Amino acid sequence: GPTVVIIGAGIVGCALADELTGRGWTDVTVLDQGPLFETGGSSSHAPGLVFQTEPSRTMSRLARYTVEKYAGLGCFAPVGSLEVATTPARLAELHRRFGFGQSWGVPSSVLDPAACATLFPLLDKSIIVGGLHVPSDGLVPPVRAAEVQAARATSLGARFLGNRAVTRVTSRSGRVTGVATADEEFPADLVVSCAGLWGPAIGAMAGVPIPLLPMAHQYVRTTAAGASDDLPILRHQDRDLYFRAYGDRFGVGSHRHEPMPVDLADLPGDAHPSKLPFTPDTFRQSWAAAGELIPALRGATLEDAFNGVLSVTADGFPLLGEAASLRGFWVAEAVRVTHSAGAAKAVAEWMADGRPAIDLHECDLNRFDAAQLAPDYVRRRAIRTFAETDGIRHPADPPPVRNVRVSPFHPRQAELGAVFGEAAGWERPLWYATNPPPEAPRPRDEWSARHWSPIAETEARLTRRRVALYDMTPLTRINVTGPPSFLSGLTAADVDRPVGTVVYTCLLDPAGGIRGDVTVARLGEDRFRVGGNGPLDVDWLRRHAPPGVSVRDVTGGTCGVGLWGPAARELVAPLTDVDVSAEGFRYYRAREGYLGTVPVLLLRLSGVGELGWEIYTEAQYGLRLWDTLWEAGREHGLIAAGRLAFDSLRLEKGYRTWGRDMTTEDGPDQAGLRPAGDRVPDRRLTCLLLADTGDVPLGREPVYAGGFPVGHVTGAAYGWSVGAPIAYAWLPSALAVPGTQVEIGYFGRLLLATVAAEPLFDPQNERLRR
Ligand code: FAD
Structure with a gap:
């Protein structure tokens, strides 16, 4: 194998050395600025709670592998976890989390207060309304896990060198050539930065931006309080608290305090650079809340307390992969103990096999646009991510930094009352308040009605009936x-x-x-x-x-719209020199020409299944393009329409979205993008029609057949043309047969659904081709 240098002997660097040597890459050197293996990094101070239930399937799998691996190495205490709810909203959230566990294969159960108290007798059950119990969660001792993995890697040829601070990353012609300390050089074919919160400093040596923010987080150990080592790890997220036992003492962590971003230059220069002085004032409320939940803590005091430093990213996901700008320079950072072994395995596969076995797009180092790498953006979003660690987050909740990327149409959209959502920094109209709501809007459950408007129905219907303008610039x-x-x-x-x-x-x-x-x-x-x-x-x-x-x-220098609906041709024909007749401009064709004074690229495509075009131009002509179409559209009843309508129409037509409906784990046959060949795929992306109860899932919910979880929902929307909610879900092929009855778990309820032949709307594409 190649010569590999890993920077950092925390739990991630050690796990990676183990994974690489286990794959036969034995020329591995791990360097750490601190002593081995209590290096002074985050791993030296982490209490090591592992909760495997997450909205993201990828993150949940990284955690599951961590549990399996460390259990096998004798570095895991399978005490289980309990997350308690003290409010109805939190209890609903726990039901949602139960659903994620069902979707991703982490069994759990929702318990009543009495059952919670049986598991954790020190709880004051009068303040809780329920809990989520995950029997397979537990505790990892991070330094020991690092040591054990390092020992195994060493036995296969790796070397671990402490007290070696890397000061330079060397490169030639865009390829990394090694690293250097003050007095030694370490040539390498591949360098992996596992420097944790020091990632940005190593990145700077390599000219690679590492968008993470080191932040302080409060952690205390109490005096004796009647705890015992068999207690499950405990989360009290309504108060941003978590607990673990150390014999008869407790460890208590809190995320409820003023955000405390840390400048690397301000870290202490002693043996514990990631341990900052405790700030008792900001802990007072949390301590009181801890005593309310566990009354035995009222008689205890703090024995040890500090503000530990960890890494936070803008979106809460790790940073994994090879830098785009420096070949051979890899990164595995902003990784929690929880995901350490899983992330190391995925990166090792990626390095050795050219691809990770599981989908990592949420974690990919190169997922960001330039503006998302801006220190100000990273800082503000990471602060929010940290503050919301324990929050009840709706997938459409708006982020703290807005108007980073706007299309040239933005002022016109604002005039029309656009309500914007955000995606990858882009502002995208969700719906337009100046479009009228339907006379009798369908009822919709509270959760899916957030960041949503019944106006979407009007926009969807008018797209099918007349013609609508969609902003495609964020593509x-x-x-x-x-x-x-x-x-x-x-x-x-x-x-x-x-x-x-x-x-x-x-x-x-x-x-x-x-x-x-x-x-x-x-x-x-x-x-x-x-x-x-x-x-x-x-x-x-x-x-x-x-x-x-x-x-x-x-992308940035251009913009575009989708102009779709039965009246699209009549609308554009008088404006353009391009022959837009049915014969002159067929489906799946492209033409360049003018629309009024605007030079355009017309693509005869449709994201919604109606006649029309995607129309692109340079950003400088954007307003003119919008205004030209808007003016001409008056007599045709043109409306502007947003993402909510788009998603409904898209699902009616069965159009897939990458990243949600399908990823690297899926092939085109399974995803239904081409007819399956001789080999029948084991599972398929499948269309479901739901009973019209007013509940509309949002994605990631479990699908059950015969009472067992068999798959998960990728996306869903109400389909107004078909008169029912539509969901797409991954199901075993044997079940992906029209007419099969299944159930979708949604906040502890079961929604009836039936597998349907797709697409649901205009299967012959007659409307597209007219
Ligand atoms: P680190 O352990 O920080 O390792 C990075 C290493 O890089 C360090 O050893 C450092 O010395 C070395 N390094 C840096 N710069 C250089 C250089 N120039 N040259 C050589 N070496 C260098 N996670 C959980 O999953 N569950 C928890 O319950 C949990 N609780 C936490 C509580 C606290 C108080 C804190 C602080 C963190 C907690 N975390 C928890 C987060 C967890 O600790 C970290 O995410 C994890 O330890 C990161 O591991 P790492 O190997 O990436 O980083």
Whole structure:
């Protein structure tokens, strides 16, 4: 194997050395600035609570592997976990979390207060309304886990060197060549930074931005309070508290305090650089709340208390992968003890096999746009992420930093009363308040009615009946120059089609997993416009571009709309020199021309299943494009419509969204993107029609058949054209047969659903092709 240097002998660096040597890569050197293995990093101070239930399937799996591996190494105490609720909202949240556990394979149960007190007799059960019990959760002793993994790696050839502070990362022609300390050089083919909260400092040595914020977090150990080592780990998230036992004492952590971002330069220069002085004032309330839940704590005092430093990212996910700007420089940072072994395994696979076995797009180091790397953005969002560690978060809750990226249409959208949501820094209209609500809106459950409006129904119906304008600017646009073989080699399609043709296909990874879904428009012999999902598509194309092929992200300099509905042709025809007749401009075709004075690229595609075009231009012409269409649209009843309507129409047509409906773990056959070949896939992305009860899942909910969890929902919306909620779900192929009855777990209720033939709306695509 190659020569690998790992920076950092915390739990992540040690786990990675173990995973790499276990794969036969034995030339591994791990360097740490501190002494081994109590290095003074976060792992030296973490109490090591592991909760495996998370909204993200990936994160839950990283945690599950950590539990399995450390249990096998004798570094895991399987005491189970209990999360208590003191409010009805929290109890509902625990039911939702129970659902995540069912979806991802982490069994749990929701308990009443008496059952909670049986598990954890020191609780004052009069203040709780229920709890979530996860029997397989527990405790990892982080330093021991680091040591045990290091010992195994050492036995296979790795070396661990303490008291070696890396001061330089060396490189040549965009490739890493090694690292250096003050007086030693360590040449390497691959360097992995597992420097935890020091990640940004190592990144700076390599010229690679590492968007994490070191933050202080309060942790105390109490005097004797009647605890015992068999107590489950405990979370009291209504008060941002967690607990574990140390014999008859407790450890108590709190996230409820003023955010305390830490400047690396201010860390103490002693043996405990990630341990800051305790701030008792900010802990007072938390201590009182701890005593309310566990009255025995009222007689105890604090024996040891400190503010420990850990790493927080803007979105709460780790940073994993190879830097885009420096080949051979890898990162595994902002990883909790909980995910340490899982993340190390995934990165080791990625390094050794070219791809991780599980989908890591949420954790990919290269997932950010330039603005999302801005220190101000990282800081403000990470502070919010930390403050909401224990919050009840709705997937559509708005982030703290807004208006980072706006399309040129933004002022017009605001005039129309757009209510914006945010995605990857973009402001996206969800609906427009100036569109009228329906006369008799359907009832909708409280959770799915958040960040939602009945106006979406009007917008969806008017798109099908007349014509609507959707902002497509947040899609990623990439100009590729080079022979068609380049894109054909990376996708599931042959893009060597006549100039003017558009192909919808997916980017495939080396194992045939779906890296992204894209439209590829051939605009010239060697000129392509790729429509994709985000920075990861750009990164993927760039990584694979041979000399002579150019890959340019033109998203920021361009903008576009989707103009869709039966009246779309009548609307654009008088405005353009392009022949937009049914014969002159067929589906899946591209033309360049003018719309009024605006130079445009017209793609005859539809995200909603109606006649129309995606219309792109340079950002400078954006307002003019909007105004031209808006003016001409008056007589056709044109409306502006938002994401909520879009998602409903999209699901009615069965159009997939990458990252939600499908990932690298899925192939095009399973995802239903092409007819299955001879081999019947084991599972399929499946369309479900729900009983119309007013409940509309949002995604990630478990699907049950015969009382057993069999799959999970990827996305759902009310379908107004079909008169019922629609969900897409991964199901075993044997169940993915129209007519099969299943149930969706939603806040402790079971929603009846039936597998339906798809697409639900206009299966012959007559409306598209007219
Ligand atoms: P670290 O352990 O910090 O290791 C990074 C290493 O890099 C350090 O040893 C450092 O010395 C070394 N290094 C840095 N710069 C250099 C350099 N220039 N040259 C050489 N070496 C360098 N997580 C959980 O999952 N559950 C919990 O209950 C939990 N509780 C926590 C409570 C507290 C109070 C704190 C502080 C953290 C807690 N965490 C918890 C988070 C957890 O501790 C960290 O996420 C985890 O330990 C990170 O491991 P790491 O190996 O990435 O980082």
